[in-house]
Amino acid sequence: LKSNPSNNEEKEAQTQLTKSDELQRLHSQALSAYQQEDYEATISLLDEILAVCVWDAELRELRAECYIKEGEPSKAISDLKAAAKLKNDNTEAFYKISRIYYQLGDHELSLSEVRECLKLDQDHKQCFSLYKQVKKLNKQIESAEEFIREGRYEDAINKYDSVMKTEPEVQIYATRAKERICHCLSKNQQATEAIKVCTEVLQLEPTNVNALKDRAEAYLLEDLYEE
Numbered sequence: 001l002k003s004n005p006s007n008n009e010e011k012e013a014q015t016q017l018t019k020s021d022e023l024q025r026l027h028s029q030a031l032s033a034y035q036q037e038d039y040e041a042t043i044s045l046l047d048e049i050l051a052v053c054v055w056d057a058e059l060r061e062l063r064a065e066c067y068i069k070e071g072e073p074s075k076a077i078s079d080l081k082a083a084a085k086l087k088n089d090n091t092e093a094f095y096k097i098s099r100i101y102y103q104l105g106d107h108e109l110s111l112s113e114v115r116e117c118l119k120l121d122q123d124h125k126q127c128f129s130l131y132k133q134v135k136k137l138n139k140q141i142e143s144a145e146e147f148i149r150e151g152r153y154e155d156a157i158n159k160y161d162s163v164m165k166t167e168p169e170v171q172i173y174a175t176r177a178k179e180r181i182c183h184c185l186s187k188n189q190q191a192t193e194a195i196k197v198c199t200e201v202l203q204l205e206p207t208n209v210n211a212l213k214d215r216a217e218a219y220l221l222e223d224l225y226e227e
Contacts, residue, residue: 023053046062055086061079064080080100095126111134137173144159147159148180148187175205181197183210194215
């Protein structure tokens with residue numbers, strides 16, 4: 001403005017200055033709302049700021065935290081992926097993305113993201129600990145699926161039992177393991193056990209198509225045609 005004080009530049013400069021004051025005000029409100037644990041309001045305020053400050057990695061990370069608190073993990077992943085690109089060596093973002101995928105039951109994507117963290121810092125304690133856990137679980141699931149492809153159903157059942165012991169905290173892995181055990185029992189013509197395990201899965205997920213089909217096969221083996 002000082003170097004070229006024409007009317008156009010002055011008008012533009014004043015507009016930008018007014019906008020920056022407004023954004024600082026919104027930023028203060030967003031931080032205040034976050035401290036008060038009003039995550040919905042924080043997201044709304046951050047939406048306004050990020051519409052202008054598109055490349056602000058820290059604000060994206062803050063909005064991601066709010067999305068996690070509000071139970072919207074896929075939106076959190078989107079912000080964290082942007083933050084990982086915007087800030088150099090952002091191991092924290094990769095760690096959080098990996099954790100979210102893991103909690104959602106997507107062990108393969110979780111493994112991929114935690115490896116990105118370790119590429120940046122191979123001594124990162126949290127990432128290394130998570131990497132060991134996900135790698136072990138991933139290997140067990142891959143091994144179990146290989147047994148199923150080979151028709152080795154007893155071996156697959158034992159391997160999926162190991163999966164449930166490896167990850168007792170995150171419910172989705174136990175549910176998926178039981179779904180596959182239900183499939184193995186049905187294929188192995190162990191009808192009574194299959195019906196029991198399939199029913200356990202369907203109590204958690206009434207519209208699980210795989211469990212419904214496998215239980216139907218088990219009912220056929222028992223001549224329970226109505227069921």
